[in-house]
Structure formats: C-alpha cells, structure tokens
Amino acid sequence: MKSVLATAHSNIALVKYWGKRVDADPSLNLPAVGSLSLTLDRLWTETKIEPAAADRFTFDRREEPGKPAAKVFAALDRLWASHHDGARPPCHVESRNHFPTAAGLASSASGFAALTVAAAAAFELPHDARTLSAFARMGSGSAARSIFGGFVRLHRGTRRDGSDCVAEPLLMPGPTWPLALVVIQTTRGPKGVGSTEGMERSRLTAPYYGPWVETSPQDLADAEAALERRDLAALGEVVEHSCFKMHACMLASRPPILYWKPATLAVMEQVWALREAGVPGYITIDAGPHVKVLCAAEHAPTIRDACASLPGVEAVTVCGPGPAASVRVLEGGNA
Ligand code: DP6
Secondary structure (H helix, E strand, O other): OEEEEEEEEEEEEEEOOOOEOOOOOHHHOOEOOOEEEEEEEEEEEEEEEEEOOOOEEEEOOEEOOHHHHHHHHHHHHHHHHOOOOOOOOOEEEEEEEEOOOOOOOOOHHHHHHHHHHHHHHHOOOOOOHHHHHHHHHHHOHHHHHHHOOOEEEEOOOOOOOOOOOOEEEEEOOOOOOOEEEEEEEEOOOOOOOOHHHHHHHHHHHOOOHHHHHHHHHHHHHHHHHHHHOOOHHHHHHHHHHHHHHHHHHHHOOOOOOOOOOHHHHHHHHHHHHHHHOOOOEEEEOOOOOOEEEEEEHHHHHHHHHHHHOOOOEEEEEEEOEOOOOEEEEEEEEEO
C-alpha cells in the first residue's frame, strides 16, 4: 500500500435527501430520493492514510477509538475487499477538518469522501470517481456528492445492488454565473437527533413521508432545468420548497423532530425581508439549527452583514463553489 493525503470539500444539499430505501440491503445505505448539492470551497476535510502496526484513527489530533473508528475501518475493509483478497493491511488514518469555526457544521460528507478517495489511492484501486461516490455513500449518503465539485446530482437509482446510486457532476458555476452560499451558524443547543436516526423516524411515523418521496423527482427535474438556464430565482424557489417540505416531514414525525432555534427563525425572516427589498437569497437548512443562503456572489456581503448582527448568530461564512475531492501520494509513500 501507499501513504497518501486526500482532500474533500463539504457540500450542502439544495434538493434534499431524507429517508432510505427499504427494498435493498441496509448496509448499502441507499437513499429513498435523489439529491442535488453544491460543494463548498471553505469547508473541507484532509485525510492521511499510512501503513501502521495496528489500525489507529485520529481525528483533529485526538485518538478516536470506539464507534467512529469502527465506521472508518469498516469503510476501509469494504474498499480493500472490492479488489484484493486476504486481510487488509493495518492503517493509521489521520483526519482533520478545516472548517472556519470549531463545531456545529456536519462533516460526515467531506469526511467519508476524503476517506474513500484516500483509501482507494492507498490500496491502488482502479475505481473511477462514480464508483468511489458509491463507496462514499455507504459511509454517509451525503458523502457521495462530495467526490465531485460544483453542483452535483446523486441519483436514487433503482437497482437492488445500488450500482446505479452514484453521484454525477452537473455544473461548476464559474465567473459567468458567480454564486455564493452564506453559512450562518446559530445558537448551539444540545445535540439534536442525528440525521440517520431522524430520517428513519420520519419514514416510520410521518404521514408526509410518502408525499415527500413521491414529489422529490419533480423537484430534482425543476432544479436541473433551472441550473441549465442559470436561473437563480427558479432554482432558489425549488431549494426553499425542498428544505421546508423536508422540515415539515421532520415536524410531523412522532415524536416530532425540530432542529430550529429562535435564531434560525430570525435569520429566515431577515433573508426574506432582504429578498423583498431586492437582495435575493434562498434558504436551506439541514438536520441542525444553522441556515445556509444561496445567492449571487455580489449579494453575499449584504446578506452576511445583515445576519451577523442578529441575536444568537455565532458566525457567518461566505462560501463559493468548491472543487472535487483529490489525493496525492506522499513522498516515499510506498510500503
Ligand atoms: C438533511 O448523509 O448525514 O443533510 O446517510 O444516514 O449518513 P446518512 O445521512 P446524511 O444525511 C444528510 C441529510 C441532510 C440532507 C442532505 O444532505 O441531502
């Protein structure tokens, strides 16, 4: 094996994934709906894999035994077994998040994408990027999308073996269509329900879950059509619809799942007031209290400043479109 260093950027879903397919092996982690995301430049994970005497996982310089390590090494086992016979060589996996503030933003997307790309290079696997996205998906659904840069579509697929549930890059918004995503971190309360658990609760108990799954293909088609026309207003309308439909589904779960804090609502109202006043931004919110606003790059500073001063807002980061995951072999990296 080789010693390698991989980088993968986080992504935010604009058309959301919430819920898993139940007609297939749960270990494949197949989403019930497709999704569409934007990879971000300013939030990324760096993961180094080196040969070692025994498996070891360090995250942000701390030894991480237990469940997180078990997930990491299960992912390495899957990748190794896809191309090699026999036992996987023991590895030291060292992962670090480069996020502007210490906590509060999900990192499983960039984390599993970086791990997948690193392991494939360390084990010298012949897999292409789409296949790597399928492996990343088995770690975390959103990670499949972080293999690629810019706007990315994760296909739901229909095959029971999950081979058609892969991500695909759609478009990298460049200087001809400058876009930004303003990430507004609000009050950190006690940790809410994790997304894996929350989406399962919605599937089992929310009366809106069926309609959520059924209407998702139309949202994806509308978002892709808006992207093709570079029509931010049309894209933004779908982005907000998908977000609030997902949160309606969360709220209608038993017991209810509510991720919003007072500051989340204050930011929403601020963003909508700005839009009324001619500064268009479009809201999306994941399984947490933070608000992300899609807008033209020229409007990002106004939205940032207007939200930064609201009570309960902890940090605001203006992100642009980010690149695909990448990896390099380290000097003297053959083992
Ligand atoms: C609300 O990808 O974290 O962010 O596949 O169970 O690891 P698992 O879930 P995860 O869920 C993401 C949920 C979301 C929407 C999205 O990113 O599409």
